[in-house]
Amino acid sequence: MSGIVIIGAGQAAGQAAASLRQGKYEGSITILGDETQPPYQRPPLSKQYLSGELGMDRVMVRPEKFYGDQNIALHTETRVESIDSSAKSVTTSPGDSYQYDKLLIATGSRPRILTIPGSDLSGIHYLRTINDVDGIREAMQAAKKICIVGGGYIGLEVAAVAVTAGLQVTVLEMEDRILQRVTTPEMSEYYHDLHTGRGVNIMVNTGVSGFQGEGHISTVVCGDEKIDADLVIVGIGIIPNIELAEAAGLDCNNGITVDEHCRTSDPHIYAAGDCTNHPNPIMGRRLRLESVPNAMEQARVSAANMLGGDKVYASVPWFWSDQYELKLQMVGFSTDGDTSILRGDKAANQFAVFYLKDGEVVSVDAVNSPKEFMVCKQLYGKTVDPAALSDTNVELKTLLN
């Protein structure tokens, strides 16, 4: 029986299946994912799920019953081994074969793995899946000294949870500042001070050269320096899962190449989420994003187009990160700006930094400032008066006129 097959069972896969049914598609839908659980939300994993604030039921996107009710065949713990695009079929590791009329690749991404001496010791964890975090949560019960390799958002979110839970926390960052890859020196400094103020030890310009221990990690080696640790979390970036697409002969270049309709180079195959390299017509360039809103919207666009629609994916990227009681909401890429404008009070932990390029708003980093975040979504690409933007006495609404 043909129909629509979705490879991957993450948020893009779940949303695409739901959107197909919302779009009145009555054919078969098969989701093939290698994880244990139905589609779930990944963002809380390094935040409220790690801290225990949210349980498994709250992390699920939809209850498991949903898939049966909607006649969506959800196969968990099922790894797709190959795509045969001429036969329009996929083969799983148990050796089952599934025919498709349309295929959606939503394979996501995986953590970049450290391969240095000692990296196979127990007590060294990566964070991507619920099962990963269940392992980390259990390890945190017994751990006293946690070392986090990589000062990106995942690492810093884990640092916030761990130091709040009473662990001694060290963050190692290879570059000369945390968040170097994703934000400006100004925001890096703010988050550096925030974490050190809460007791996190941050070491910049520090690359890990090896791990030592008797079976279990006890020491992280950074050149001449040694750091005691009984738990290590490595958060050094992700790699898009493009191997299946590549092997099937689809165009790939830092992600699976798709057009603005989420179509790959094969007209019967679509792709959505972290694994894609897609054009952004608003920004005028191609992007590969590690982002839930991107996964969700590409899933909706793919679903509409697999049903014969002509929907275009065109959204300004946005992101968020929760650390301690602070909610950081971001629109666009701060590194696109040539000018930054501060609005609010950094000392009060309530401020936003807007970024302008040639006078046009291109980004915001908003800390505990949801209005600034919302306004930036609407001001993107528009020219504003910088003096008004920086003046908290000026109502943001007036800037939208």
Added chain:
Amino acid sequence: MPQVKFIEFDGTKHNIDANNGDSIMTTAISNLVPGIDADCGGECSCATCHVLISSEWQAKLEDTSETEESMLDLNPDRSAESRLSCQIIVSDDLDGIVVNLPEFQY
């Protein structure tokens, strides 16, 4: 089981038997009610679960939090009836609540 009555922008009605403790947002997406995106999954981070609820029903709801208020304030379709559906938890008191869906989420 409390019933939630969703009405799409075009007038299409969806009467859903909801679970106590679920949010209105979760109730919608678990039952394929269109019009709610819920990109952030219910963390009050995105404002893509905007709904409209009449003042009679609003009286039975908790007041909006500061964060919810801020997120709603700059929504182009903001009205006195605006709420974020991820912040409303279903209970027996809300049996029959009417939830109107906007044309767009921003």
